[in-house]
Amino acid sequence: MTTTTSSPNAAALAAALPELREAYAALQAKGLKLDLTRGKPSAEQLDLSNPMLALPGDRFRAEAGTDVRNYGGLDGLAELRAMFAELLDVPVEQLLAGGNASLTLMYDTVVWAMLFGFPESPASWSREETVRWICAVPGYDRHFAVCEELGIEMITVPMTQDGPDAEAVAQLVAADPTIKGMWVVPTYANPDGSVVSDAVARALVAMPTAAPDFRILWDNAYALHHLTDAETRTAPAIQLAAEAGNPDRVIMYASTSKITWAGAGVSFLASSPSNVAWFKKHLAKASIGPDKVNHLRHAMFFGSADGVREHMRRHREILAPKFEAVTAILAERLGEYEVGRWTDPRGGYFVSLDVLPGTAARVVTLAKEAGIALTPAGATFPYGKDPEDKNIRLAPSMPPLDEVTAAMDGVATCVLLAAAEALAE
Numbered sequence: 491m492t493t494t495t496s497s498p499n500a501a502a503l504a505a506a507l508p509e510l511r512e513a514y515a516a517l518q519a520k521g522l523k524l525d526l527t528r529g530k531p532s533a534e535q536l537d538l539s540n541p542m543l544a545l546p547g548d549r550f551r552a553e554a555g556t557d558v559r560n561y562g563g564l565d566g567l568a569e570l571r572a573m574f575a576e577l578l579d580v581p582v583e584q585l586l587a588g589g590n591a592s593l594t595l596m597y598d599t600v601v602w603a604m605l606f607g608f609p610e611s612p613a614s615w616s617r618e619e620t621v622r623w624i625c626a627v628p629g630y631d632r633h634f635a636v637c638e639e640l641g642i643e644m645i646t647v648p649m650t651q652d653g654p655d656a657e658a659v660a661q662l663v664a665a666d667p668t669i670k671g672m673w674v675v676p677t678y679a680n681p682d683g684s685v686v687s688d689a690v691a692r693a694l695v696a697m698p699t700a701a702p703d704f705r706i707l708w709d710n711a712y713a714l715h716h717l718t719d720a721e722t723r724t725a726p727a728i729q730l731a732a733e734a735g736n737p738d739r740v741i742m743y744a745s746t747s748k749i750t751w752a753g754a755g756v757s758f759l760a761s762s763p764s765n766v767a768w769f770k771k772h773l774a775k776a777s778i779g780p781d782k783v784n785h786l787r788h789a790m791f792f793g794s795a796d797g798v799r800e801h802m803r804r805h806r807e808i809l810a811p812k813f814e815a816v817t818a819i820l821a822e823r824l825g826e827y828e829v830g831r832w833t834d835p836r837g838g839y840f841v842s843l844d845v846l847p848g849t850a851a852r853v854v855t856l857a858k859e860a861g862i863a864l865t866p867a868g869a870t871f872p873y874g875k876d877p878e879d880k881n882i883r884l885a886p887s888m889p890p891l892d893e894v895t896a897a898m899d900g901v902a903t904c905v906l907l908a909a910a911e912a913l914a915e
């Protein structure tokens with residue numbers, strides 16, 4: 491990941507204020523209706539998986555001979571699990587395939603910890619007076635929403651280019667037994683695109699924790715979602731945790747939401763044998779088995795782990811030009827005035843833009859009033875509160891390239907105008 495940084499060139503911007511007001515009025519006059527809010531795949535990407543609409547055809551037997559139309563098979567279809575065990579670098583016996591949302595698996599994990607605790611928990615978490623959780627910022631708003639809904643207090647640590655600030659995390663968890671876990675998006679994090687280095691992964695799995703039942707929810711949502719030739723391998727956290735003597739520390743999640751269909755994909759959970767048994771024990775009360783017809787459809791469509799890798803290269807062909815457009819426009823429009831700092835991700839679904847502190851909410855409002863929907867300012871922080879009011883998450887995957895270009899040009903005008911207004915005050 492590279493970033494462009496600098497301090498605002500106040501004099502040049504202040505001088506440009508009248509021009510920027512005109513540019514903004516012209517932007518508003520265009521009557522745009524553009525949306526960069528959420529990291530959804532585009533229709534063109536969804537089309538890549540259309541052969542699945544005709545699968546599994548009249549086939550309904552798994553390789554093992556079982557009838558996928560019937561109840562059972564709580565672990566998920568063996569052949570699909572084998573394929574994704576290879577891709578996610580975990581032993582197949584420790585990998586479950588589930589329904590269409592990995593977010594549900596994460597939510598269930600935390601809810602069941604609240605209701606029942608983990609085997610080594612002194613009490614179920616809901617019986618504890620306070621439960622705290624570490625959130626690296628900027629981060630994923632839906633992770634924060636899970637904590638908020640369940641009354642878990644969020645403590646922030648900074649993100650670095652190598653993932654969460656491991657030293658800050660280690661200090662916090664060593665001292666405070668109420669800190670029960672943390673979110674990590676190890677590869678191409680939402681929103682800053684950072685990748686957890688092996689050193690950070692090793693530090694997180696080995697650090698002493700005051701809570702005996704501390705868990706890292708290792709959300710590998712973008713494990714295979716490369717935007718360049720460098721197909722980054724995720725640090726093998728489950729294996730590293732076992733080697734460090736903390737085998738139950740890491741629970742990994744992934745899904746095909748951005749591989750096949752966001753609304754009809756397959757989710758995965760992997761962890762130590764003990765955590766998988768714990769999860770299955772509770773899952774077995776909630777379900778007799780997952781949608782194995784969908785599992786079979788996916789297994790037939792991909793054929794092999796290489797089939798998935800090949801399919802992801804087709805996504806990259808569609809996505810990479812959109813990301814290139816975003817970073818090129820930001821450099822061209824903001825570079826001169828030196829307001830802003832943005833990521834140039836090597837994968838994932840987002841560009842993280844830091845504008846002049848104190849102006850992010852204003853930028854989002856200006857954009858909205860010009861017909862460009864952006865993720866609300868603050869969304870990348872717990873409770874929706876960005877203490878510096880500077881981070882904006884850009885999601886260029888969904889609109890066609892010409893709309894991404896038009897939207898980003900408009901966003902750049904809003905960033906400059908908000909900065910010029912603030913500096914002129």
Ligand code: PMP
Nearest residue numbers: 591592593630675680711745747
């Ligand atoms: N984790 C992260 C980091 C995400 O960005 C997203 C989608 N925006 C999800 C999870 C959602 O995954 P799923 O569709 O499997 O529930």
